[in-house]
Amino acid sequence: MSKVNRGINPDEWRGIFVIAEQRSGQIQPISIEMLGEAKKLAGKLKDDVTVIVLGDDMDESLNDLCGYGADKIIYCKHAKLKTYTTDAYTKVLADLIAERKPEIVIVGATAIGRDLAPRLAARVGTGLTADCTGLDIGEERMALMTRPAFGGNLMATIVCKENRPQMATVRPGVMEKAVHTDTVCKVEKIQPEISDADIIAKVTDVVLQKRERPPLSEADIIVAGGRGVKNPEGFELLQSLADKLGGVVGSSRAPVDSGWISPDAQIGQTGTTVRPKLYIACGISGAIQHLAGMSESQTIVAINKDPNAPIHKVAHYSIVGDLFKIIPALIQSIEEKEPK
Numbered sequence: 001m002s003k004v005n006r007g008i009n010p011d012e013w014r015g016i017f018v019i020a021e022q023r024s025g026q027i028q029p030i031s032i033e034m035l036g037e038a039k040k041l042a043g044k045l046k047d048d049v050t051v052i053v054l055g056d057d058m059d060e061s062l063n064d065l066c067g068y069g070a071d072k073i074i075y076c077k078h079a080k081l082k083t084y085t086t087d088a089y090t091k092v093l094a095d096l097i098a099e100r101k102p103e104i105v106i107v108g109a110t111a112i113g114r115d116l117a118p119r120l121a122a123r124v125g126t127g128l129t130a131d132c133t134g135l136d137i138g139e140e141r142m143a144l145m146t147r148p149a150f151g152g153n154l155m156a157t158i159v160c161k162e163n164r165p166q167m168a169t170v171r172p173g174v175m176e177k178a179v180h181t182d183t184v185c186k187v188e189k190i191q192p193e194i195s196d197a198d199i200i201a202k203v204t205d206v207v208l209q210k211r212e213r214p215p216l217s218e219a220d221i222i223v224a225g226g227r228g229v230k231n232p233e234g235f236e237l238l239q240s241l242a243d244k245l246g247g248v249v250g251s252s253r254a255p256v257d258s259g260w261i262s263p264d265a266q267i268g269q270t271g272t273t274v275r276p277k278l279y280i281a282c283g284i285s286g287a288i289q290h291l292a293g294m295s296e297s298q299t300i301v302a303i304n305k306d307p308n309a310p311i312h313k314v315a316h317y318s319i320v321g322d323l324f325k326i327i328p329a330l331i332q333s334i335e336e337k338e339p340k
Contacts, residue, residue: 013164016042017102020053021112027061030108034170035068036178037135038106044137050074054089056082066185068178073187080194084112086119087199092192094123102165104143109169117169126163133174148269173217173273213248220277221247224267227254228283235261238282241327244334252290268293282323286311
């Protein structure tokens with residue numbers, strides 16, 4: 001078992017590891033977001049970014065990943081790494097961290113990352129700042145890891161003084177994706193040693209569920225509702241508009257707390273962060289916690305009967321009025337322009 005002791009010499013640790021996430025052999029978007037942020041950090045540290053990929057039959061995906069600006073890719077190839085398991089991934093990554101000594105390790109705050117990162121941090125004997133919305137570099141090469149605290153009412157910046165690596169999980173949709181170019185990078189292939197005894201919990205079957213719409217973090221069009229939607233039936237109206245536009249439905253925190261819509265629809269500091277091309281905010285007042293999760297949208301349309309609602313200050317277009325009259329009018333207008 002690999003373990004990093006407290007009181008280590010920070011000068012021995014260099015470089016940034018981005019732990020890529022793959023599912024069914026496909027690199028997930030959070031990996032590109034983390035890589036984009038890691039490159040900014042590496043520029044301040046004057047150091048390299050290494051992407052770590054665990055899996056099997058991933059060669060084609062690695063060629064595409066190279067174009068996003070990593071200085072190096074370490075590909076840990078093994079049949080037992082094809083599908084994620086906590087035990088196998090933790091063992092391989094802990095061994096690699098102990099050997100290569102990265103200064104910073106970044107993991108996606110996805111379902112997989114939230115399971116993996118705490119176990120990995122405990123294994124290598126370091127701290128972990130979870131669910132970060134901002135990363136920066138401070139004095140003495142300290143990683144400044146910012147995350148929501150106290151229910152999203154304030155932002156806390158955390159540093160890891162005594163231990164290395166400095167570890168953080170990053171919320172999907174928060175960081176800008178790295179831009180793809182024609183650059184190439186070095187790929188180092190490793191065949192890790194993994195036995196059946198290393199894996200306590202085994203995956204017996206994988207059931208894939210087809211999505212009719214993309215997840216919120218990847219959607220180009222989002223129709224979101226707040227307390228002004230009034231009830232679950234109000235979200236059915238929003239769903240009708242989203243269907244006409246080819247978008248998905250999101251929500252502020254209040255409707256989720258009221259049980260009007262499922263928690264995975266929540267947008268904001270304590271939900272999903274989104275950057276769609278079009279964001280239609282319906283009956284959303286615009287609390288700072290919600291704005292933090294959607295203010296980077298390319299075009300924001302606010303529909304609210306309160307002319308003083310904070311959402312109007314960030315909106316590119318505002319409609320002051322009753323959403324239960326305006327949305328049916330929008331749907332009718334779309335239907336009239338549809339080909340007969």
